[in-house]
Amino acid sequence: MNEAPTVPPRVAVIVVAAGSGTRLGAGAPKAFVQLGGRSILEHALHAVAGMSDEPQVVVVVPDDRAHEARGILHRVIGAGEVVVGGATRQESVTAGLAAVGDAEVVLVHDAARALTPAALFDRVVAAVVASGDGAVPGVPVADTIKRTDEGGAIVGTVDRSELAAVQTPQGFPAAQLIAAYAAAERDVTDDAQLMADAGHPVAVIAGDPLAFKITTAWDLRRAEELLRPASGTTRIGVGTDTHAFADTEVPLWVACLEWTGERGLAGHSDGDPVAHAIVDALLSAAGLGDIGTTFGTSDPRFAGAHGEVFLAEARRLVEHAGWRIGNVSVQLIGNRPRFAPRKAEAEGVISALLGAPVSVTATTTDGLGFTGRGEGVAAIATALLTR
Ligand code: CTP
Ligand code: MG
Numbered sequence: 116m117n118e119a120p121t122v123p124p125r126v127a128v129i130v131v132a133a134g135s136g137t138r139l140g141a142g143a144p145k146a147f148v149q150l151g152g153r154s155i156l157e158h159a160l161h162a163v164a165g166m167s168d169e170p171q172v173v174v175v176v177p178d179d180r181a182h183e184a185r186g187i188l189h190r191v192i193g194a195g196e197v198v199v200g201g202a203t204r205q206e207s208v209t210a211g212l213a214a215v216g217d218a219e220v221v222l223v224h225d226a227a228r229a230l231t232p233a234a235l236f237d238r239v240v241a242a243v244v245a246s247g248d249g250a251v252p253g254v255p256v257a258d259t260i261k262r263t264d265e266g267g268a269i270v271g272t273v274d275r276s277e278l279a280a281v282q283t284p285q286g287f288p289a290a291q292l293i294a295a296y297a298a299a300e301r302d303v304t305d306d307a308q309l310m311a312d313a314g315h316p317v318a319v320i321a322g323d324p325l326a327f328k329i330t331t332a333w334d335l336r337r338a339e340e341l342l343r344p345a346s347g348t349t350r351i352g353v354g355t356d357t358h359a360f361a362d363t364e365v366p367l368w369v370a371c372l373e374w375t376g377e378r379g380l381a382g383h384s385d386g387d388p389v390a391h392a393i394v395d396a397l398l399s400a401a402g403l404g405d406i407g408t409t410f411g412t413s414d415p416r417f418a419g420a421h422g423e424v425f426l427a428e429a430r431r432l433v434e435h436a437g438w439r440i441g442n443v444s445v446q447l448i449g450n451r452p453r454f455a456p457r458k459a460e461a462e463g464v465i466s467a468l469l470g471a472p473v474s475v476t477a478t479t480t481d482g483l484g485f486t487g488r489g490e491g492v493a494a495i496a497t498a499l500l501t502r
Contacts, residue, residue, distance in 0.1 A: 127218035129211035132226035133200025158229035165233030252322030253279030354395025370461035390422025396498035440471035441499035449492030
């Protein structure tokens, strides 16, 4: 096995999923607990399905879950064996090994390491093929480790540089692993230990932080957080609004400021296009609809309401949905009012309302279009939300 293979090695992957999950305490065997909308076992099998060479897959489960596991295995991999495990992990691996066909390399993997990347499986296979020995992934130990006596007193410090926290999948030449399990004289928690007992060298290769084992409720929570898509942590939204100047005598409100002596805008509310464009951008970024669907343009509560009412409510809605406003940028388009002298004042008011930096700029359209002809004004806003 020391020469680079011209054909892919025959690989079997045993996924042990027969534990009860006592420490997780989720009321079901751990591998069948839901994580981000699918079972922990299903996540683990997705990684196996992503391996570059197609392995034989053996899933080891509790007796009463065999039927369910067959469904999952069929859906994710399309083929493979489901066998019933034992009272210890070692017994479960033994049961899995009995179902392994004619493989050269066997990988043993904890279903509980649900987020393990497919690439780690490939790296373990490659290491076993290259060396002809066992290979297990491991990560450096970050904490200082103390040895304590029964009363809890420290009796020594372990040299951290000598330590590796080992993960799965652990890979071995099939014949060695089968012999080591057959000769096992004690109960161990991982396969590398049995191989060492049998006198076989096993190397630690670089593991992956994502291969951590879901053991407690805290670990499950961490896995759920890691599964959130990146787009779930930052979102942007855009909003526009347009109002015509009113035929009747009404006050002008733009950017939450009253502009005395200026002709007002028509609208169900005060017609403030800057505030309304920002509200649309915020709601859109959070996926909460728009100002029309959320506030109802005919709702009497908003008749004549100023922009601050809409902005405060939009902020409440997006924060209630779990978002924080990152920043807002808005541009007013029109000939009037002359905005520059009150830019800082407008930004101060709206920033305070939203609890986030807001920049407001203004531009004209060189005499073109309805804004250029002075028939009305428009505004375009962009909002950034973060989790
Ligand atoms: N395992 C198994 N058969 C057992 C015990 C464990 O197949 N009799 C599997 C688990 O399903 C898990 C992996 O071995 O994927 C690692 O075990 P562990 O994290 O200890 O899982 P549980 O034994 O289920 O959890 P607990 O010890 O908290 O009960
Ligand atoms: Mg256990």
